[in-house]
Amino acid sequence: MSTRNIKVSTKNESYNVIIGLNMISELGDEIKKLGLPGKAFIVIDKALFPDPAREIQESLEKNNYETKLLNIEIDESKKNIDTVNVIYEWLESSKMERSDFIISVGGGVTGDLVGFVASTWVRGVNLIHVPSTLIAMVDSSIGGKTGYNTKNGKNLVGAFYQPKLVFQDINFLKTLPEREISAGWAELLKHSLIYDKKLFDHFYQNHTDIKNLNNLNSIEAISKSVEIKAKIVSEDINEKDQKRILLNYGHTTGHALESITNYKKFLHGEAVSLGMMVAGNISFLMGLLSYDNLQMQKNILEKYFLPTSISEELNINTIIDLTKNDKKSKSGKINWILLEDIGKPVIRNDVPEEIIIRSLKSIFV
Numbered sequence: 001m002s003t004r005n006i007k008v009s010t011k012n013e014s015y016n017v018i019i020g021l022n023m024i025s026e027l028g029d030e031i032k033k034l035g036l037p038g039k040a041f042i043v044i045d046k047a048l049f050p051d052p053a054r055e056i057q058e059s060l061e062k063n064n065y066e067t068k069l070l071n072i073e074i075d076e077s078k079k080n081i082d083t084v085n086v087i088y089e090w091l092e093s094s095k096m097e098r099s100d101f102i103i104s105v106g107g108g109v110t111g112d113l114v115g116f117v118a119s120t121w122v123r124g125v126n127l128i129h130v131p132s133t134l135i136a137m138v139d140s141s142i143g144g145k146t147g148y149n150t151k152n153g154k155n156l157v158g159a160f161y162q163p164k165l166v167f168q169d170i171n172f173l174k175t176l177p178e179r180e181i182s183a184g185w186a187e188l189l190k191h192s193l194i195y196d197k198k199l200f201d202h203f204y205q206n207h208t209d210i211k212n213l214n215n216l217n218s219i220e221a222i223s224k225s226v227e228i229k230a231k232i233v234s235e236d237i238n239e240k241d242q243k244r245i246l247l248n249y250g251h252t253t254g255h256a257l258e259s260i261t262n263y264k265k266f267l268h269g270e271a272v273s274l275g276m277m278v279a280g281n282i283s284f285l286m287g288l289l290s291y292d293n294l295q296m297q298k299n300i301l302e303k304y305f306l307p308t309s310i311s312e313e314l315n316i317n318t319i320i321d322l323t324k325n326d327k328k329s330k331s332g333k334i335n336w337i338l339l340e341d342i343g344k345p346v347i348r349n350d351v352p353e354e355i356i357i358r359s360l361k362s363i364f365v
Protein backbone atom coordinates (compact mmCIF):
# COMPACT_ATOMS: atom_id res chain seq x y z
CA MET A 1 0.00 0.00 0.00
CA SER A 2 1.23 3.45 -0.82
CA THR A 3 3.05 5.66 1.65
CA ARG A 4 2.84 9.44 1.98
CA ASN A 5 5.77 11.75 2.39
CA ILE A 6 5.32 15.16 3.97
CA LYS A 7 8.06 17.73 4.40
CA VAL A 8 8.46 19.92 7.45
CA SER A 9 10.69 22.93 6.78
CA THR A 10 11.89 25.17 9.54
CA LYS A 11 14.23 28.15 9.20
CA ASN A 12 17.36 26.06 9.64
CA GLU A 13 16.41 22.50 8.81
CA SER A 14 13.87 20.27 7.13
CA TYR A 15 12.81 16.68 7.54
CA ASN A 16 10.30 14.21 6.21
CA VAL A 17 7.30 12.62 7.83
CA ILE A 18 6.68 9.24 6.20
CA ILE A 19 3.24 7.72 6.75
CA GLY A 20 2.12 4.25 5.71
CA LEU A 21 0.78 0.89 6.73
CA ASN A 22 2.85 -2.16 7.65
CA MET A 23 6.15 -0.59 6.68
CA ILE A 24 8.13 -0.68 9.94
CA SER A 25 10.62 -3.07 8.32
CA GLU A 26 11.66 -0.17 6.07
CA LEU A 27 12.72 2.14 8.91
CA GLY A 28 16.38 1.09 8.67
CA ASP A 29 16.45 1.74 4.91
CA GLU A 30 15.07 5.25 5.43
CA ILE A 31 17.65 6.05 8.10
CA LYS A 32 20.39 4.72 5.86
CA LYS A 33 19.16 6.95 3.03
CA LEU A 34 19.60 9.95 5.35
CA GLY A 35 23.20 8.89 5.78
CA LEU A 36 23.11 8.88 9.58
CA PRO A 37 26.31 7.44 11.00
CA GLY A 38 26.83 5.64 14.31
CA LYS A 39 24.82 3.31 16.50
CA ALA A 40 21.07 3.41 17.06
CA PHE A 41 19.90 3.98 20.64
CA ILE A 42 16.25 3.01 20.73
CA VAL A 43 14.08 4.16 23.61
CA ILE A 44 10.72 2.45 23.42
CA ASP A 45 7.47 2.45 25.40
CA LYS A 46 7.14 -0.91 27.15
CA ALA A 47 3.68 -1.28 25.58
CA LEU A 48 5.52 -1.91 22.28
CA PHE A 49 7.83 -4.55 23.64
CA PRO A 50 8.81 -7.18 22.48
CA ASP A 51 6.88 -6.46 19.26
CA PRO A 52 7.39 -4.25 17.31
CA ALA A 53 10.66 -3.45 19.12
CA ARG A 54 12.23 -6.53 17.59
CA GLU A 55 11.13 -5.61 14.07
CA ILE A 56 12.67 -2.17 14.48
CA GLN A 57 15.98 -3.66 15.60
CA GLU A 58 15.98 -6.14 12.72
CA SER A 59 15.27 -3.40 10.21
CA LEU A 60 18.25 -1.41 11.50
CA GLU A 61 20.59 -4.38 11.78
CA LYS A 62 19.74 -5.33 8.20
CA ASN A 63 21.24 -1.95 7.32
CA ASN A 64 24.36 -2.60 9.38
CA TYR A 65 23.41 -0.40 12.30
CA GLU A 66 24.37 -1.66 15.73
CA THR A 67 21.39 -1.22 18.07
CA LYS A 68 20.85 -0.75 21.79
CA LEU A 69 17.39 -0.79 23.28
CA LEU A 70 15.85 0.59 26.44
CA ASN A 71 12.21 -0.02 27.22
CA ILE A 72 10.48 2.19 29.73
CA GLU A 73 7.12 2.06 31.38
CA ILE A 74 5.24 5.14 30.25
CA ASP A 75 2.35 7.23 31.38
CA GLU A 76 1.88 10.92 32.05
CA SER A 77 3.02 10.52 35.68
CA LYS A 78 6.41 9.31 34.38
CA LYS A 79 6.96 12.41 32.27
CA ASN A 80 9.46 13.87 34.70
CA ILE A 81 13.12 14.46 35.49
CA ASP A 82 13.45 10.97 37.04
CA THR A 83 12.68 9.29 33.72
CA VAL A 84 14.95 11.75 31.91
CA ASN A 85 17.70 10.66 34.32
CA VAL A 86 17.01 6.98 33.73
CA ILE A 87 17.58 7.59 30.02
CA TYR A 88 20.71 9.72 30.59
CA GLU A 89 22.20 7.02 32.81
CA TRP A 90 21.48 4.35 30.23
CA LEU A 91 23.13 6.45 27.49
CA GLU A 92 26.10 7.02 29.74
CA SER A 93 26.56 3.36 30.66
CA SER A 94 26.10 2.28 27.03
CA LYS A 95 28.65 4.88 25.97
CA MET A 96 26.59 6.83 23.51
CA GLU A 97 28.66 9.23 21.44
CA ARG A 98 27.84 12.42 19.61
CA SER A 99 27.88 10.64 16.26
CA ASP A 100 25.25 8.08 17.37
CA PHE A 101 21.51 8.68 17.12
CA ILE A 102 18.40 8.17 19.22
CA ILE A 103 15.11 6.66 18.06
CA SER A 104 12.05 7.41 20.15
CA VAL A 105 9.27 4.83 19.78
CA GLY A 106 6.02 5.53 21.58
CA GLY A 107 3.31 8.07 22.25
CA GLY A 108 3.54 11.76 23.05
CA VAL A 109 5.01 11.20 26.49
CA THR A 110 7.87 9.09 25.11
CA GLY A 111 8.48 11.48 22.21
CA ASP A 112 8.57 14.57 24.44
CA LEU A 113 10.90 12.95 26.98
CA VAL A 114 13.24 11.31 24.50
CA GLY A 115 13.25 14.41 22.30
CA PHE A 116 14.36 16.43 25.30
CA VAL A 117 17.08 13.94 26.09
CA ALA A 118 18.28 14.05 22.46
CA SER A 119 18.38 17.85 22.56
CA THR A 120 20.58 17.89 25.67
CA TRP A 121 22.72 14.75 25.56
CA VAL A 122 26.24 15.90 24.62
CA ARG A 123 24.47 19.13 23.55
CA GLY A 124 22.36 17.42 20.95
CA VAL A 125 22.36 14.18 18.98
CA ASN A 126 20.41 13.08 15.91
CA LEU A 127 16.85 12.09 16.68
CA ILE A 128 14.23 9.97 14.88
CA HIS A 129 10.61 9.85 16.00
CA VAL A 130 8.55 6.69 15.54
CA PRO A 131 5.20 7.74 17.01
CA SER A 132 2.79 5.02 18.10
CA THR A 133 -0.35 6.92 19.11
CA LEU A 134 -2.62 9.17 17.05
CA ILE A 135 -1.69 12.17 19.20
CA ALA A 136 1.98 11.51 18.67
CA MET A 137 1.50 11.05 14.91
CA VAL A 138 -0.47 14.17 14.12
CA ASP A 139 0.73 16.41 16.88
CA SER A 140 3.65 15.79 19.22
CA SER A 141 6.16 14.25 16.80
CA ILE A 142 5.91 17.25 14.45
CA GLY A 143 7.21 20.71 15.27
CA GLY A 144 10.03 19.91 17.64
CA LYS A 145 8.47 20.66 21.01
CA THR A 146 10.04 18.48 23.66
CA GLY A 147 9.94 18.51 27.44
CA TYR A 148 8.73 17.12 30.70
CA ASN A 149 6.55 18.03 33.68
CA THR A 150 7.70 19.52 36.95
CA LYS A 151 5.93 18.65 40.20
CA ASN A 152 3.03 21.01 39.53
CA GLY A 153 3.55 22.24 36.01
CA LYS A 154 2.92 20.53 32.70
CA ASN A 155 5.67 20.78 30.08
CA LEU A 156 7.35 23.62 31.97
CA VAL A 157 10.84 22.41 31.11
CA GLY A 158 11.60 21.86 27.46
CA ALA A 159 13.38 22.75 24.28
CA PHE A 160 12.61 23.08 20.60
CA TYR A 161 14.47 20.28 18.89
CA GLN A 162 13.69 18.97 15.42
CA PRO A 163 14.08 15.30 14.48
CA LYS A 164 15.83 14.11 11.32
CA LEU A 165 12.87 11.91 10.37
CA VAL A 166 9.40 11.05 11.59
CA PHE A 167 8.36 7.53 10.61
CA GLN A 168 4.70 6.63 11.11
CA ASP A 169 3.35 3.12 10.69
CA ILE A 170 -0.43 3.21 11.16
CA ASN A 171 -0.33 -0.49 12.02
CA PHE A 172 1.02 0.49 15.46
CA LEU A 173 -2.33 2.03 16.33
CA LYS A 174 -4.09 -1.31 16.27
CA THR A 175 -2.88 -2.23 19.76
CA LEU A 176 -3.94 1.08 21.30
CA PRO A 177 -6.81 0.82 23.80
CA GLU A 178 -10.18 1.93 22.29
CA ARG A 179 -10.44 4.93 24.58
CA GLU A 180 -6.96 6.18 23.65
CA ILE A 181 -7.70 5.91 19.97
CA SER A 182 -11.02 7.74 20.24
CA ALA A 183 -9.36 10.51 22.23
CA GLY A 184 -6.70 10.75 19.53
CA TRP A 185 -9.28 11.36 16.82
CA ALA A 186 -10.28 14.56 18.63
CA GLU A 187 -7.07 16.32 17.50
CA LEU A 188 -7.52 15.19 13.90
CA LEU A 189 -11.14 16.29 13.83
CA LYS A 190 -10.00 19.60 15.31
CA HIS A 191 -7.56 20.05 12.42
CA SER A 192 -10.39 19.53 9.95
CA LEU A 193 -12.77 21.83 11.84
CA ILE A 194 -10.33 24.74 11.90
CA TYR A 195 -8.58 24.35 8.56
CA ASP A 196 -10.11 22.02 6.07
CA LYS A 197 -13.76 21.49 5.19
CA LYS A 198 -12.84 18.83 2.61
CA LEU A 199 -10.99 16.84 5.26
CA PHE A 200 -13.99 17.24 7.56
CA ASP A 201 -16.21 15.73 4.83
CA HIS A 202 -13.71 12.87 4.41
CA PHE A 203 -13.85 12.14 8.15
CA TYR A 204 -17.62 12.35 8.08
CA GLN A 205 -18.33 10.20 5.05
CA ASN A 206 -15.68 7.53 5.55
CA HIS A 207 -15.77 7.20 9.33
CA THR A 208 -16.16 3.41 9.38
CA ASP A 209 -13.25 2.87 7.02
CA ILE A 210 -11.06 5.42 8.76
CA LYS A 211 -11.63 3.86 12.18
CA ASN A 212 -10.66 0.44 10.82
CA LEU A 213 -7.08 1.65 10.33
CA ASN A 214 -6.28 -0.69 7.49
CA ASN A 215 -6.92 1.11 4.25
CA LEU A 216 -6.15 4.11 2.11
CA ASN A 217 -8.91 6.16 3.73
CA SER A 218 -7.16 5.96 7.09
CA ILE A 219 -3.75 6.81 5.58
CA GLU A 220 -5.41 9.75 3.85
CA ALA A 221 -7.10 10.99 7.04
CA ILE A 222 -3.93 10.81 9.11
CA SER A 223 -1.61 12.21 6.48
CA LYS A 224 -3.90 15.17 5.73
CA SER A 225 -3.88 15.97 9.40
CA VAL A 226 -0.09 15.62 9.56
CA GLU A 227 0.12 17.95 6.56
CA ILE A 228 -1.87 20.59 8.40
CA LYS A 229 0.33 20.40 11.50
CA ALA A 230 3.46 20.33 9.31
CA LYS A 231 2.35 23.40 7.41
CA ILE A 232 1.60 25.33 10.56
CA VAL A 233 4.85 24.53 12.29
CA SER A 234 6.76 25.20 9.08
CA GLU A 235 5.31 28.69 8.86
CA ASP A 236 5.54 29.43 12.55
CA ILE A 237 8.00 27.25 14.30
CA ASN A 238 8.27 29.22 17.54
CA GLU A 239 4.60 29.65 18.29
CA LYS A 240 4.82 33.38 17.70
CA ASP A 241 1.90 34.13 15.45
CA GLN A 242 -1.76 33.43 15.25
CA LYS A 243 -1.71 30.42 12.92
CA ARG A 244 -0.38 28.11 15.57
CA ILE A 245 -2.70 29.60 18.18
CA LEU A 246 -5.63 28.34 16.10
CA LEU A 247 -4.58 24.80 17.01
CA ASN A 248 -5.86 25.70 20.44
CA TYR A 249 -9.47 25.28 19.27
CA GLY A 250 -11.32 23.42 22.04
CA HIS A 251 -8.32 23.65 24.34
CA THR A 252 -9.25 26.70 26.42
CA THR A 253 -12.10 24.83 28.08
CA GLY A 254 -10.42 21.46 27.50
CA HIS A 255 -7.43 22.36 29.67
CA ALA A 256 -9.73 23.75 32.36
CA LEU A 257 -11.77 20.53 32.40
CA GLU A 258 -8.61 18.46 32.73
CA SER A 259 -7.36 20.67 35.53
CA ILE A 260 -10.61 20.83 37.55
CA THR A 261 -10.78 17.02 37.51
CA ASN A 262 -7.08 16.68 38.46
CA TYR A 263 -6.26 15.08 35.10
CA LYS A 264 -8.05 11.92 36.25
CA LYS A 265 -11.47 11.97 34.62
CA PHE A 266 -10.75 12.80 31.00
CA LEU A 267 -8.14 11.84 28.48
CA HIS A 268 -6.82 14.98 26.79
CA GLY A 269 -8.80 14.34 23.59
CA GLU A 270 -12.03 13.79 25.53
CA ALA A 271 -11.59 17.13 27.30
CA VAL A 272 -10.81 18.78 23.94
CA SER A 273 -13.96 17.26 22.44
CA LEU A 274 -16.05 18.83 25.21
CA GLY A 275 -14.06 22.04 24.79
CA MET A 276 -14.86 22.09 21.06
CA MET A 277 -18.55 21.76 21.95
CA VAL A 278 -18.25 24.78 24.25
CA ALA A 279 -16.35 26.78 21.59
CA GLY A 280 -18.91 25.68 18.98
CA ASN A 281 -21.74 26.83 21.21
CA ILE A 282 -20.07 30.18 21.83
CA SER A 283 -19.62 30.53 18.07
CA PHE A 284 -23.33 29.82 17.58
CA LEU A 285 -24.47 32.20 20.34
CA MET A 286 -22.20 34.96 18.97
CA GLY A 287 -24.03 34.59 15.65
CA LEU A 288 -20.91 33.28 13.89
CA LEU A 289 -21.69 29.58 13.31
CA SER A 290 -24.98 28.17 12.01
CA TYR A 291 -26.96 25.72 14.12
CA ASP A 292 -26.63 23.09 11.37
CA ASN A 293 -22.84 23.32 11.47
CA LEU A 294 -22.86 23.08 15.25
CA GLN A 295 -24.90 19.88 14.91
CA MET A 296 -22.47 18.58 12.27
CA GLN A 297 -19.62 19.08 14.72
CA LYS A 298 -21.57 17.21 17.43
CA ASN A 299 -22.42 14.36 15.03
CA ILE A 300 -18.85 13.86 13.88
CA LEU A 301 -17.48 13.80 17.43
CA GLU A 302 -20.05 11.16 18.32
CA LYS A 303 -19.19 9.07 15.24
CA TYR A 304 -15.64 8.87 16.64
CA PHE A 305 -17.00 7.93 20.11
CA LEU A 306 -16.02 11.23 21.68
CA PRO A 307 -18.01 12.85 24.50
CA THR A 308 -20.15 15.90 23.66
CA SER A 309 -21.73 16.22 27.10
CA ILE A 310 -21.12 15.11 30.67
CA SER A 311 -23.53 14.09 33.39
CA GLU A 312 -21.51 15.36 36.33
CA GLU A 313 -21.97 19.03 37.14
CA LEU A 314 -18.62 20.82 37.57
CA ASN A 315 -18.20 24.27 39.09
CA ILE A 316 -18.59 26.76 36.24
CA ASN A 317 -16.94 29.66 38.08
CA THR A 318 -13.86 27.57 38.74
CA ILE A 319 -13.76 26.53 35.08
CA ILE A 320 -13.93 30.18 34.00
CA ASP A 321 -11.13 31.12 36.43
CA LEU A 322 -9.04 28.28 35.06
CA THR A 323 -9.57 29.41 31.45
CA LYS A 324 -8.35 32.88 32.45
CA ASN A 325 -5.16 31.37 33.83
CA ASP A 326 -4.52 29.41 30.65
CA LYS A 327 -1.02 30.27 29.44
CA LYS A 328 -2.39 31.25 26.04
CA SER A 329 -4.68 33.97 27.42
CA LYS A 330 -3.33 37.49 27.64
CA SER A 331 -3.77 39.58 30.83
CA GLY A 332 -6.90 37.70 31.87
CA LYS A 333 -8.62 38.27 28.51
CA ILE A 334 -9.40 34.96 26.93
CA ASN A 335 -8.56 34.60 23.27
CA TRP A 336 -11.34 32.30 22.16
CA ILE A 337 -10.77 30.30 19.00
CA LEU A 338 -14.20 30.16 17.40
CA LEU A 339 -15.68 29.04 14.09
CA GLU A 340 -17.50 31.07 11.47
CA ASP A 341 -17.92 27.96 9.39
CA ILE A 342 -16.39 24.51 9.26
CA GLY A 343 -12.80 25.14 8.19
CA LYS A 344 -13.04 28.87 8.97
CA PRO A 345 -11.72 29.88 12.40
CA VAL A 346 -11.73 33.29 14.02
CA ILE A 347 -10.09 34.58 17.22
CA ARG A 348 -12.21 36.73 19.56
CA ASN A 349 -11.40 38.22 22.93
CA ASP A 350 -14.74 39.98 23.40
CA VAL A 351 -17.03 37.07 24.28
CA PRO A 352 -19.51 38.21 26.97
CA GLU A 353 -19.27 36.22 30.22
CA GLU A 354 -22.97 35.41 29.98
CA ILE A 355 -22.39 33.58 26.66
CA ILE A 356 -19.45 31.69 28.14
CA ILE A 357 -21.61 30.57 31.07
CA ARG A 358 -24.49 29.47 28.81
CA SER A 359 -22.09 27.55 26.56
CA LEU A 360 -20.42 25.82 29.49
CA LYS A 361 -23.85 24.87 30.85
CA SER A 362 -24.76 23.37 27.48
CA ILE A 363 -22.32 20.47 27.94
CA PHE A 364 -23.82 19.37 31.25
CA VAL A 365 -26.83 17.10 30.86
Ligand SMILES: NC(=O)c1ccc[n+]([C@@H]2O[C@H](COP(=O)([O-])OP(=O)(O)OC[C@H]3O[C@@H](n4cnc5c(N)ncnc54)[C@H](O)[C@@H]3O)[C@@H](O)[C@H]2O)c1
Binds near residue numbers: 106146175
Ligand atom coordinates in the same frame (compact mmCIF):
# COMPACT_ATOMS: atom_id res chain seq x y z
N1 LIG B 1 5.32 18.07 21.77
C1 LIG B 1 4.13 18.46 21.37
O1 LIG B 1 3.99 19.31 20.49
C2 LIG B 1 2.93 17.80 21.96
C3 LIG B 1 1.68 17.93 21.34
C4 LIG B 1 0.60 17.26 21.88
C5 LIG B 1 0.76 16.47 23.01
N2 LIG B 1 1.99 16.37 23.59
C6 LIG B 1 2.17 15.52 24.77
O2 LIG B 1 1.82 14.18 24.41
C7 LIG B 1 1.40 13.49 25.58
C8 LIG B 1 0.16 12.68 25.24
O3 LIG B 1 0.46 11.79 24.19
P1 LIG B 1 -0.17 10.33 24.12
O4 LIG B 1 -1.64 10.41 24.23
O5 LIG B 1 0.43 9.68 22.95
O6 LIG B 1 0.31 9.70 25.51
P2 LIG B 1 1.22 8.46 25.95
O7 LIG B 1 2.55 8.52 25.35
O8 LIG B 1 1.12 8.43 27.43
O9 LIG B 1 0.44 7.20 25.36
C9 LIG B 1 -0.84 6.87 25.86
C10 LIG B 1 -0.87 5.43 26.40
O10 LIG B 1 -0.81 4.50 25.32
C11 LIG B 1 0.26 3.56 25.50
N3 LIG B 1 0.72 3.25 24.13
C12 LIG B 1 1.44 4.03 23.31
N4 LIG B 1 1.51 3.49 22.09
C13 LIG B 1 0.82 2.32 22.14
C14 LIG B 1 0.49 1.32 21.19
N5 LIG B 1 0.84 1.46 19.91
N6 LIG B 1 -0.22 0.25 21.61
C15 LIG B 1 -0.65 0.15 22.89
N7 LIG B 1 -0.41 1.08 23.82
C16 LIG B 1 0.31 2.15 23.45
C17 LIG B 1 1.22 4.26 26.39
O11 LIG B 1 2.00 3.33 27.13
C18 LIG B 1 0.30 5.07 27.30
O12 LIG B 1 -0.19 4.28 28.33
C19 LIG B 1 1.20 14.53 26.66
O13 LIG B 1 2.25 14.46 27.59
C20 LIG B 1 1.29 15.86 25.92
O14 LIG B 1 1.83 16.90 26.69
C21 LIG B 1 3.06 17.01 23.09
Ligand SMILES: [Zn+2]
Binds near residue numbers: 187251268272
Ligand atom coordinates in the same frame (compact mmCIF):
# COMPACT_ATOMS: atom_id res chain seq x y z
ZN1 LIG C 1 -4.32 18.91 22.30
